[in-house]
Amino acid sequence: MSNTGFIPYGRQSISDDDIAAVVQALKSDFLTQGPRVTEFEDAIADKVGARYAVAANSATSALHLACLALGVTAGDRVWTSPNTFIASANCARYCGADVDFVDVDPQTYNLCPRQLANKLKQAKSQNTLPKVVIPVHFAGQSCDMQAIHQLSKEYGFAIIEDASHAIGAGYQGQPVGNGRFSDICVFSFHPVKIITSGEGGMAVTNHDALASHMRTHAQQGTTKSPEELSQNPGDWYYEQHTLGFNYRMTELQAALGLSQLSRLDEFIEQRHAQFMRYQALLKDFPITLPFQAEDSYSALHLFPILLPKSSKDARKSVFDILRQAGIGTQVHYIPVHTQPYYQALGFAKGDYPVAEDYYARTLSLPLFSELSEAQQNRVALLLKHALITSRVMSA
Ligand SMILES: *Cc1c(COP(=O)(O)O)cnc(C)c1O
Numbered sequence: 001m002s003n004t005g006f007i008p009y010g011r012q013s014i015s016d017d018d019i020a021a022v023v024q025a026l027k028s029d030f031l032t033q034g035p036r037v038t039e040f041e042d043a044i045a046d047k048v049g050a051r052y053a054v055a056a057n058s059a060t061s062a063l064h065l066a067c068l069a070l071g072v073t074a075g076d077r078v079w080t081s082p083n084t085f086i087a088s089a090n091c092a093r094y095c096g097a098d099v100d101f102v103d104v105d106p107q108t109y110n111l112c113p114r115q116l117a118n119k120l121k122q123a124k125s126q127n128t129l130p131k132v133v134i135p136v137h138f139a140g141q142s143c144d145m146q147a148i149h150q151l152s153k154e155y156g157f158a159i160i161e162d163a164s165h166a167i168g169a170g171y172q173g174q175p176v177g178n179g180r181f182s183d184i185c186v187f188s189f190h191p192v193k194i195i196t197s198g199e200g201g202m203a204v205t206n207h208d209a210l211a212s213h214m215r216t217h218a219q220q221g222t223t224k225s226p227e228e229l230s231q232n233p234g235d236w237y238y239e240q241h242t243l244g245f246n247y248r249m250t251e252l253q254a255a256l257g258l259s260q261l262s263r264l265d266e267f268i269e270q271r272h273a274q275f276m277r278y279q280a281l282l283k284d285f286p287i288t289l290p291f292q293a294e295d296s297y298s299a300l301h302l303f304p305i306l307l308p309k310s311s312k313d314a315r316k317s318v319f320d321i322l323r324q325a326g327i328g329t330q331v332h333y334i335p336v337h338t339q340p341y342y343q344a345l346g347f348a349k350g351d352y353p354v355a356e357d358y359y360a361r362t363l364s365l366p367l368f369s370e371l372s373e374a375q376q377n378r379v380a381l382l383l384k385h386a387l388i389t390s391r392v393m394s395a
Helices: 016-026 035-048 058-067 087-094 112-127 145-155 210-219 251-262 264-281 309-323 355-362 373-389
Strands: 053-057 077-080 098-099 132-134 158-160 184-188 201-205 303-306 364-365
Touching: 016 251, 035 053, 035 132, 035 201, 035 251, 053 058, 053 251, 058 087, 058 158, 058 184, 058 201, 058 210, 077 087, 077 112, 077 373, 087 132, 112 145, 184 210, 201 210, 264 303, 264 373, 303 355, 309 355, 309 373
Parallel strands: 077 098, 077 132, 132 158, 158 184
Antiparallel strands: 053 201, 184 201, 303 364
């Protein structure tokens, strides 16, 4: 933890072992395309119980690769949650598809399966069914994947889980990413997420064809696999079969990611201990704490609190007071459809009222593995002060 006194909402934890692992990669023969990337892929696949893993230079790239592998193209429809980072929607736009949103559940703030069912029913009658639905495991808690999967069978769409917040999370006693209820699952290793590789992401799947499609498209559309080549004149030879991208992960990123992966369970246990401390510290505050579903083991990427409906206008004041006091609170998320880019595509404020009401009242408190008890006490004390000053609670 830096000694500036500022407490960010999220922060990486880098150990001496993490540093040594990166230094070792730097001194090795490969800075990119070496053994560590494959080792990291295998380790993630093993950890989450998936057959294949494809590393990428970000989760955004991995989401794009996932959409491409599922054949998303111009004229297709892709649906996601409005309560997410823009990347969950942008990945479909990269493929030329039309994006639409499904409002969130008022308890979990995850994509709501009941709203999804209603929207699908209507879309079927209008012949506008989606090709892919991208549920986002908000704050690290899995969506109701069983219900969403059931609907995918009924209406024939594919599923990409945006599990950027949820590496190490569980759902119905099984790891998020094992592919039981989806085609592809994507993780992010950005520094604010659960584990980091600097920048980086990973797509996991149980389908051989999807994995090799993603792998090919992450390296300019090329392959060296003997069974895929039209001729094989020698070891220098590769073929470009399609137009791909340079979405590769480096050895340095993989070295850091691998080292961090060995600390994943510990990180999540620390987050759960902090979650319980916040529950105790904030139990008498007039705010809603994050709901934890019984069939879910959240990775607890975020700790979003909710101000009461009557105090909606106080959010800016609470935010400003906390920021000025050195508490790096943040707001997750500005509903994607209200971004000017999406409004220019025809969306408007008011389209997804549950996500918009949530956005108006939410604040994420600091939550990261190295957050100390003293820092949590300080967050609680300053939050109380901010709530009183903003007239959300009385002194
Ligand atoms: C962070 C994040 C992404 C993008 O991850 P990058 O690795 O930064 O590209 C996508 N979706 C969600 C929900 C995220 O939080």
